Amino acid sequence: MDAGRSVGMDMPRRDGYLMWILARLPWWVSVCLATLVFTLLRFVVPNIEFENPLFKGFALAARQMAWFAGFFLLPAVVSALLSYGKSQRLERQSGIESIRSLGWKEFEELLGEAYRRDGYSVVENDHVGPDGGVDLLLKKSGNTYVVQCKQWRDAKVGVSIVREMFGVMHHQNATGVIIVTSGMFTQEARNFANGKPIDLVEGSQLAEFIRNVQSERTTFDCSPPPKASAEMICPVCGAELIVRTARRGSRAGNRFLGCTSYPKCQHTQDCLG
Incomplete structure (x- = not known):
C-alpha cells in the first residue's frame, strides 16, 4: 500500500x-x-399541517408508508449474522496452528474481533485482495493505531514492511502501528521497531492474545510456529529466504523470495501463494 493512501x-x-x-x-x-x-412516518409527519400541496399529500400518505421502515431491519439481520460468525470463529481457535490455517480475510476478521473484545473501536478495511496496507484502524482512550495483518505461515516479515507501516503511521497521524503475523519477524525488523511506537505481534504472542480474549479459556497451544521449511532455505548459501517486493524493473510491485544474506548472496525465486 502506498503511504499516501487513506484508511477506509x-x-x-x-x-x-x-x-x-x-x-x-x-x-x-x-x-x-x-x-x-417508523415513528416519524406513522405518528409525526401525518400530524403536521403543511401549506404546500406536495408536502400535504406526502403527510397523508406517510402513515401507509411507515411499514417501509422494516426495510432497514434487513441489514440488522446481516450485521448480526456476520458478528456471530466472527465471534464463533474466535471461540473455535485452539492454538497457533488453527490460526495459521485461516485464510487471509478470516485472519483479519479474527484480529478485528479480538481487538473489539480488548476494548478497542475497530474499523475494518474491506479491500479486495490481501496485503492492502492498513487492514484495521483501532481507537481507544483517544489514541489511534494502524494495524497490518500478515498471514504468512512460513516467511518472516522483513524490515521493509515495518518501515513502510511506520511511514503510514505518520501520514495518518496515528499514535502507533501494530503489525501482526502468524509467523515471525526478522531480526532486522525487530531492531528497527525497537524504541519506536511499533508493536510487533508474532506467533506465540498472537496465540496468547487470542486465548486471553476468548469467552471460555481452554487449553490453548501457544508454542511458536515451526521453523521455516526447506522451501524457505536458500539453496545457494543455506540462509533463510524472506518475502521481498520488487521496487524497480518490469516486475516492480511483485513479491519474490530473497536471501537474507543479500547482497553477499543474490539468489531469488518466485513467491508462491
Missing part, C-alpha cells in the same frame, strides 16, 4: 451503499434507524 473501506455500487454501510455497523444501529423512520 472500498465502496460498493452507489445503489447499495447505505445497506452496505448498515450491514457493517452493529445490528442495533439499523434497528434504531428503523424505529425512528
Whole structure:
C-alpha cells in the first residue's frame, strides 16, 4: 500500500451503499434507524399541517408508508449474522496452528474481533485482495493505531514492511502501528521497531492474545510456529529466504523470495501463494 493512501473501506455500487454501510455497523444501529423512520412516518409527519400541496399529500400518505421502515431491519439481520460468525470463529481457535490455517480475510476478521473484545473501536478495511496496507484502524482512550495483518505461515516479515507501516503511521497521524503475523519477524525488523511506537505481534504472542480474549479459556497451544521449511532455505548459501517486493524493473510491485544474506548472496525465486 502506498503511504499516501487513506484508511477506509472500498465502496460498493452507489445503489447499495447505505445497506452496505448498515450491514457493517452493529445490528442495533439499523434497528434504531428503523424505529425512528417508523415513528416519524406513522405518528409525526401525518400530524403536521403543511401549506404546500406536495408536502400535504406526502403527510397523508406517510402513515401507509411507515411499514417501509422494516426495510432497514434487513441489514440488522446481516450485521448480526456476520458478528456471530466472527465471534464463533474466535471461540473455535485452539492454538497457533488453527490460526495459521485461516485464510487471509478470516485472519483479519479474527484480529478485528479480538481487538473489539480488548476494548478497542475497530474499523475494518474491506479491500479486495490481501496485503492492502492498513487492514484495521483501532481507537481507544483517544489514541489511534494502524494495524497490518500478515498471514504468512512460513516467511518472516522483513524490515521493509515495518518501515513502510511506520511511514503510514505518520501520514495518518496515528499514535502507533501494530503489525501482526502468524509467523515471525526478522531480526532486522525487530531492531528497527525497537524504541519506536511499533508493536510487533508474532506467533506465540498472537496465540496468547487470542486465548486471553476468548469467552471460555481452554487449553490453548501457544508454542511458536515451526521453523521455516526447506522451501524457505536458500539453496545457494543455506540462509533463510524472506518475502521481498520488487521496487524497480518490469516486475516492480511483485513479491519474490530473497536471501537474507543479500547482497553477499543474490539468489531469488518466485513467491508462491
